[in-house]
Amino acid sequence: MAPTQPNKLPNWLTEPEPPLESASKATFFQRNQRHLRQLLTKLAQPTPVIQPTRWPIAAHINLIRLLIMVLLIAIINNLALLWCLGLILAGQLLWLPPQQLRTFVKSWLISSLVALIIVLPSYWLTGPATLLFFGCKTSLILANAQYYRLTTTFNDLLVGLKTLRCPDILIMTLAIAITYLRMLGQYLLLTLEALDLRTVASTKHPYQLIGALFGNLYLKSYAYALELYAAMEARGFNGHYVRAPQRRSHWRDYLSLSPDLVALILLILWGN
């Protein structure tokens, strides 16, 4: 088919487009834009909600605290000690701003509910006491992890892992995974926005488009991976992270570990 007028604008382009009568309701893609935006906001995590200026705790100490807490909760079989650990966490939560506290409670309840569903078969296998006990332990672990997520940036997490001398491959994998998730999420969001801008009526086959979108996303991620590798290589990266000068641990860092250490001592003294 030849263009209508090779050197002039076609007639349809010079006349106003009549408005469409039957517009659709919110499309599948519009709804998903909202979810993706929320996810990206979580991934972006620009600053932690609590920023102590006078007493910043070293990133690796925060990580050690989390690990000790999780370990303690996992091995404790004493309800009183478990209660103590819950109190320690509750004390930390008091410092959260109200909005963040609401966010914490909401996501903690959802994740605890999911965990409870997973351990639910124990109700029939061993009875309600076991279910309650494991439910409490799981939700306490999730609460600690959630608190850590809220108060620590991804960068601090990586710094903590580097300071604790974790294998380079683990740090690199984590760093790239976080960067990638954010980057590809951003790309997908922009694509959905572009799609939204060109959606002027109901899309007949919205689910067919998903294939095209994710196909594009896959191709883009592959291209990004190659570019990223080339860029890292060009800047002299050989698979090993150069250790940045470490921040000297302060006595206050160790003091912040004291509640967990007290709990550990109580565990040793009282046992189970």
Added chain:
Amino acid sequence: MLLKLANLCYDYPNTKGLVDLNLSINAGEFICLMGPNGSGKSTLLRILSGLATPNRGQYWFHDQLITAAYLADAQHRQRLHQQIGMVFQNTDVQLFNTSVAEEVAFGPRQLGLSAAAVEQRVTDCLALTACTTLRDRVPYQLSGGEKKRVALASVLALNPDVLLLDEPLNGLTIAAQQQMLTLLQRLRAAGKTIIMASHNFQQVQAVGQRFIIFNSAHQIAADVSADDLHRQPERQAQLMTL
């Protein structure tokens, strides 16, 4: 009055996007948004297209106040998108179909046109943007300049009243830039409103009718017509250094 912004402000989570914008745009104008990187040109285009809503202030389009609540209604949103088309700065994200022809046909197919009319639009748009030879190519494999042209063709196919273009000339050869500017001038002559963001004054000085210049404080520093600008060599010199 086609578009009107009154005391419009937009904030990003940790930074300002736009500060106290007041602006009126009539139908058929060719407007160039100029300013340094990060001054708010793209943010303004996102607000005008309905992709973002202002934190404070008002945005009117055809005497209709555009708010988040208004855009939450899919019918309103789609009506706005039918009237306002946008070419993104990163056109990579704009092309998601399996061939260039499919990409351009995506919009018109929703308009309830016959298959022949859709085909005619695709052929016309590809010819206007010099993309006829790319018709069966996969958009992903095109060069940056080709993607820009295909993105413009896919937006034109919807026949919007307003065209928002975010740095459309970046990555194009001089000949392709000239071709695109000529096309934009023709579209303006046909009554389309064109709002184009650019930081290259040399590229757009010949075509812009009105220049809205942003400063690094995310405000409008000047709003001058092309005639006035030609009488202000010092401002022209300033724009050349953006």
